[in-house]
Amino acid sequence: MLAARLDGSPDPVEAGDRLLLDRIRLGGKLMLAGIATFFVGELVLHSGERPLISVVQGTNLAVVALALYFVRESGRRGFNTAVGFAAYTITIVAVGAVGILGNDAIGPVVLMVGLAVITGTLLPWSPWWQLLSVVVIAATGIWMVDTIVEPPRHFWLQNLGSVAPTLACTVFISYALQRQRAAVEHAEREQCRREESLREANRRLEEEIQQHRKTEDALRFAIRELDHRVKNTLATVQAVADQTVRTSATMSEFSEAFYGRIQALARIHTALAVRRWEGLTLTELIELVVGPYRHHAGSVAVECDGTFVSSELVRVLGMALHELATNAAKYGALSTKDGRVAISSSIDSNGADRLRICWSEHSGPPVRQPLHRGFGMKLIEEALVYETDGDVTLRFLPVGVRCEIQLPVPPAAA
Amino acid sequence: MSTLSLRGARILIVEDNFVVADALRYLIDGYGGSVSAIVPSVQRAHEALDAGRVDVAVLDINLNGASVVPLADHLLARGIPFVFLSGYGGEELLPEHLRSHPRFDKPVEAERLVRALLQLTRRDPES
Numbered sequence: 295m296l297a298a299r300l301d302g303s304p305d306p307v308e309a310g311d312r313l314l315l316d317r318i319r320l321g322g323k324l325m326l327a328g329i330a331t332f333f334v335g336e337l338v339l340h341s342g343e344r345p346l347i348s349v350v351q352g353t354n355l356a357v358v359a360l361a362l363y364f365v366r367e368s369g370r371r372g373f374n375t376a377v378g379f380a381a382y383t384i385t386i387v388a389v390g391a392v393g394i395l396g397n398d399a400i401g402p403v404v405l406m407v408g409l410a411v412i413t414g415t416l417l418p419w420s421p422w423w424q425l426l427s428v429v430v431i432a433a434t435g436i437w438m439v440d441t442i443v444e445p446p447r448h449f450w451l452q453n454l455g456s457v458a459p460t461l462a463c464t465v466f467i468s469y470a471l472q473r474q475r476a477a478v479e480h481a482e483r484e485q486c487r488r489e490e491s492l493r494e495a496n497r498r499l500e501e502e503i504q505q506h507r508k509t510e511d512a513l514r515f516a517i518r519e520l521d522h523r524v525k526n527t528l529a530t531v532q533a534v535a536d537q538t539v540r541t542s543a544t545m546s547e548f549s550e551a552f553y554g555r556i557q558a559l560a561r562i563h564t565a566l567a568v569r570r571w572e573g574l575t576l577t578e579l580i581e582l583v584v585g586p587y588r589h590h591a592g593s594v595a596v597e598c599d600g601t602f603v604s605s606e607l608v609r610v611l612g613m614a615l616h617e618l619a620t621n622a623a624k625y626g627a628l629s630t631k632d633g634r635v636a637i638s639s640s641i642d643s644n645g646a647d648r649l650r651i652c653w654s655e656h657s658g659p660p661v662r663q664p665l666h667r668g669f670g671m672k673l674i675e676e677a678l679v680y681e682t683d684g685d686v687t688l689r690f691l692p693v694g695v696r697c698e699i700q701l702p703v704p705p706a707a708a
Numbered sequence: 709m710s711t712l713s714l715r716g717a718r719i720l721i722v723e724d725n726f727v728v729a730d731a732l733r734y735l736i737d738g739y740g741g742s743v744s745a746i747v748p749s750v751q752r753a754h755e756a757l758d759a760g761r762v763d764v765a766v767l768d769i770n771l772n773g774a775s776v777v778p779l780a781d782h783l784l785a786r787g788i789p790f791v792f793l794s795g796y797g798g799e800e801l802l803p804e805h806l807r808s809h810p811r812f813d814k815p816v817e818a819e820r821l822v823r824a825l826l827q828l829t830r831r832d833p834e835s
Contacts, residue, residue, distance in 0.1 A: 521795075522770075522795040523795075525795040525814040526725065526728075526795040526814060528814065528815045529725070529728050529795070529814035529815040529816070530725060531815075532731070532815040533725075533727040533728045533730065533731030533732075533815075534727055536731045536734065537727065537730065537731055537734070540734065606773075610726065613727075672730070673726075676726060676730075677726040677727065680726040680729070680746070680748055681725070681726050681748055681772075
């Protein structure tokens with residue numbers, strides 16, 4: 295037996311079992327009434343006139359009563375069905391025998407056909423079979439009335455006593471068994487449906503776990519990537535500190551240059567993080583590293599038309615631009631209010647695309663050639679060439695510093 | 709610190725970040741070594757190897773997204789010793805046969821690196 299249903303609705307199998315027991319109880323009462331009637335007809339009125347008929351009818355009553363007794367256990371479904379089927383068969387044979395022995399041809403034929411129909415109800419039970427069984431019961435009733443009207447009068451009591459209860463009981467048993475089977479099938483379907491929904495839930499859970507696993511992998515990758523970036527950044531900071539110390543004459547010179555460089559790297563890092571390390575437009579990058587050295591809006595003119603710089607290139611190009619800006623702020627165009635810096639860019643499509651950036655200062659103080667090449671100049675002239683295979687020309691023209699940068703552009707950027 | 713000397717050793721530095729590579733060059737110069745070249749890629753490293761003698765190499769594992777492993781195998785075949793520099797903590801980027809080579813996390817500790825280079829060029833660090 296199945297456990298109580300999760301949703302609290304009554305178990306269809308249990309309902310089928312209860313129905314079967316109800317029918318069996320009702321059938322039992324009918325059988326008792328039938329047996330009583332049979333004995334009244336047999337002993338009081340008939341007085342053993344046709345002993346063979348009495349034996350057949352008595353046996354039939356006993357068989358159906360036994361069948362009722364046997365099917366009361368609802369758990370043994372296959373056994374119950376077999377018993378019900380046996381009771382039918384014996385009833386059919388008995389009715390046929392009674393008809394032949396009683397020289398009544400029509401009644402038994404009607405009954406036999408009808409019972410054959412009812413027997414069929416043990417197999418799939420449909421409204422048509424139910425209708426047919428009602429017709430058969432009605433036909434039996436007519437035959438009964440017919441025997442009442444025709445003497446000998448005691449014969450109808452005998453028939454009423456044996457045939458009616460056996461017929462009614464077999465119909466009851468058949469109906470109850472059918473209901474029970476339907477209930478079991480329903481329960482099985484329900485079980486299937488529940489299993490299917492469980493499988494579905496399981497599948498969804500599995501999918502969710504997969505999703506989580508993917509997220510976890512991505513996270514692990516991101517953490518490793520972060521570790522990599524932090525270490526590289528620390529290495530860069532250490533190297534910048536080393537080089538700045540080497541090229542600084544005084545402590546204040548060191549701190550000014552070092553902090554300027556670290557600040558520029560930090561601003562670039564922040565902007566890249568906001569853009570999820572996809573890169574920046576050249577205009578954004580210039581604003582980040584050159585912007586802080588502006589005296590007013592007109593100090594720096596940028597004409598870069600949204601040229602995009604990939605994240606790999608941003609750091610080294612940003613550092614070079616930062617050195618140009620600090621140099622201009624110290625000695626060049628950005629050291630006075632009137633000085634101007636014009637920055638422009640264009641894409642040279644001569645075979646492989648190259649990004650050209652032109653830094654041009656004018657209206658500043660007169661320019662002198664630097665006495666020695668510091669780390670800043672090295673960053674401008676060597677770092678981009680080293681890392682990108684680019685080309686940098688830095689000139690200290692009398693009118694102002696001019697720096698021309700040419701970088702190979704990856705196909706995606708433009 | 710002053711007892712360590714890389715005098716006479718020719719060292720190749722393969723590192724894609726110019727600032728880091730340049731700082732390494734100064735570091736090795738400071739210990740008396742001679743840097744044959746700083747190069748950002750495997751291809752440039754081959755050019756540098758063809759151009760002159762190299763006693764020992766310092767290899768960044770990840771060169772702007774490219775692996776340094778083919779170069780390490782080439783050095784192994786030529787019998788030139790090397791050490792790895794790595795921004796990654798784990799060994800997962802290196803194949804099994806290269807994991808026994810000295811590896812230094814960035815940022816690198818100068819003395820440890822110099823000691824490893826000395827050992828590879830078979831110079832007694834205490835002399």
